[in-house]
Amino acid sequence: MRLHRSRGVPLLVAVSLLVLSGCGGDGPASEAAGSGEPVTGGTLVYAVNSAPETLDPHVSTQDAAGLYARPVLDSLVVMDEEGEFHPWLATSWDISEDGTVYRFTLREDVTFSDGTPLDAEAVRANLDRIVAPETMSAMAASFVEPYAATTVTGPHTFDIELSEPHAPLLAALSSAYFGIQSPRSLERGTEEIAREIIGSGPYVIEEFSPSTGITYQRNEDYAWQPATAGLEGAPYLERLEFRVMAEDSVRFGALTSRQVDAIGNLPPSGVRQAESVDGLWLTELQAPGGPYAYFPNTEEGVFTDRRVRQAFRDGIDFRALVEQLFFGAFAPAWGPLSPTTPGYDASLEEAWGHDPEGAAALLDEAGWHQRDGEGYRVRDGQRLTVVWPFVSSGAGELGDVLAVQVQAEAAELGFEVVFDTGTQGELVEKYNRGDYDLMDVSWARNDPDALRNLFATSSIPTPDHFAHNAARVSDPQVDEWLDQALATTDPRERAALYGEVQQRLTEEAAVFPVHVSTNVVAGHDHVRDVRWDPQGYPLFHEAWVAS
Structure with a gap:
């Protein structure tokens, strides 16, 4: 067992009306004991304390929406632990001298899980939707208040135009709340999107319930990991499950009894006990902001x-x-x-x-x-x-x-x-x-x-x-x-x-x-290469489970 201290954590919310965004990125691995080559297949069950009412991160006011959306939605750019930005869906970008125009070039090989190709029009549809009054975005829209328009300049090129300079734009675009959804899927009704979001990410949603959690299946066609990842293609895991266990004692008990593979929000009172359990790793994550x-x-x-x-x-x-x-x-x-x-x-x-x-x-x-x-x-x-x-x-x-x-x-x-x-x-x-x-x-x-x-x-x-x-x-x-x-x-x-x-x-x-605000994440040693983005969400793009 080891305790690793790191940056970032899902928000421990004082009042759920105030939320956070989750940025994609590379962070410290779980560093589980043992070594060996990654194994393809298997299921990883991660117990959490809550689920959002809606999966739609463009709309949601709950921090959990970022956690649930990240396996499904890719972002234009990715932020590393040092706050530097790297390519993801976008291969390059330039900023005008006055800071009001961001010019992006997209990858040309990306496809959403519903078969829709990623292009500049898809990005425009997503960004325009976030700021549209009818979307009633209580969080995501507030991160890009000077947003004026997205102008498509080619099939895979576009400009984001701002009414005034806005230095945090790239940080916002790297977050799960600005994850790019299939434009075809956005034509569905609000209730349908709330239960299933469709992106280009490494996983696709199998089933979701706010009371019980969510299960994902591997996206076999995934081939566009962020530049910070150590894996080029589809994730190793066959299935990923977030299981809601609201009570801290129940969640911790499920971990020690091996009903789940890892848990978030280990209660402070359980840290010392967990440190005495062989075969567990702990990571302490402090929230920025x-x-x-x-x-x-x-x-x-x-x-x-x-x-x-x-x-x-x-x-x-x-x-x-x-x-x-x-x-x-x-x-x-x-x-x-x-x-x-x-x-x-x-x-x-x-x-x-x-x-x-x-x-x-x-x-x-x-x-x-x-x-x-x-x-x-x-x-x-x-x-x-x-x-x-x-x-x-x-x-x-x-x-x-x-x-x-x-x-x-x-x-x-x-x-x-x-x-x-x-x-x-x-x-x-x-x-x-x-x-x-x-x-x-x-x-x-x-x-x-x-x-x-x-x-x-x-x-x-x-x-x-x-x-x-x-x-x-x-x-x-x-x-x-x-x-x-x-x-x-x-x-x-x-x-x-x-x-x-x-x-x-x-x-x-x-x-x-x-x-x-601090989250202690704990897992069994057979859970390998879970990584953490700068804001503390676990990333399962490269995770695998040892037999």
Whole structure:
């Protein structure tokens, strides 16, 4: 048994209305014990904690859609672990000097599993569909907001035209959410696409159910692996199965009893036990993008005062709580980005910390110096109350326990934290209206532009517009830096601009970082060459099972 630490992870969602995208790429292999030549054939069963309601990644708002779509859908480009892009369906591309036109050339030998050939018109149909209002894409479309049009310039050449420069375009195009579907299949009804997506990928769907999972069969004709792959043709596996097992204990038990070959989201409490089991490998995957964090409503309510925000953040010992509850499996978070995100500002580590005395002084300074009979701080007859819409089923393992511990420590500071429980749909409505003081969210994306999704003024949700700025930050300086970062492709310049954003958000206490979203994947030693893309989805393009 071994533990391998790596970048990327499927998002541990705080609220399922916020999702992630999955980028294709090459990552560390499972490094199972033993060696030998790959074996063709066999079935690999991978247990997961959930399935999406729809398989259509153009539409879905659930992170699991990226995991389920990746075996079926190829992307135009592939991103490696270092954030570099390589050919996949596209053999080459050029970017105009002003950054508004991306000119692509496609492979000419690719065929979708329904027999439709891949051409430039197929790509145009996919991209136009993603941004079309009737598609109601709550996630994918937000990654390409400046998209203007795709102009076909030849059977296998096309231009993507933008209304303004957008440096994260290639990262978006590498993701499963921009996987290219057969244009013929897109003519079907929404419900049919939700149950079966048709792509050019290494597998085709055999059967899908949101309650039980999905099975795939090998695409025998597959011959266009991404440039980062070590295999040229069809996958080794005959069949691949994702089996839904929502309960952590059930999923872990299925692994140790060999009912399944590998599992995702090994609970932190099970890591030590798994380390003692012979014949298992473990891989710890940290998600890029935003960490699991609490977002204060800076637009309305008690957290409009920066001093109150800072007092809440610094007055609670998040580090100790994460260490105690998650057995050291999750690293503490320090800023608005996770450490595995390109452009992460490591100088924020230890820049703030647990300071209950300083927090108390800040609350006194803000006018909350009196306490009522229950020990809560009051000002002008009003209690210092924080309303937190919370659905424990969406908070990940021990997320509800952590919330209760935070509630208790906040009470010692004088905050009354009230959990506003309800259905997921009710939570979404309150989120869009801004009817809350605190919201817990994870948002994974392998690009520092995640900061724009999370903190740009244009990303503030409204009743008519779903968006991801849960803190409802509206800061002209932050917007300016984010706009400048979108307009440059110079990595150093982008990193410097995103660093400024991270520093300012930390100074303003616009986010309360909790822990780095982490997924521990475990498998038996007979499972070989499972690889991980930069965002943490397992890739089964080269996987095989030893006899």
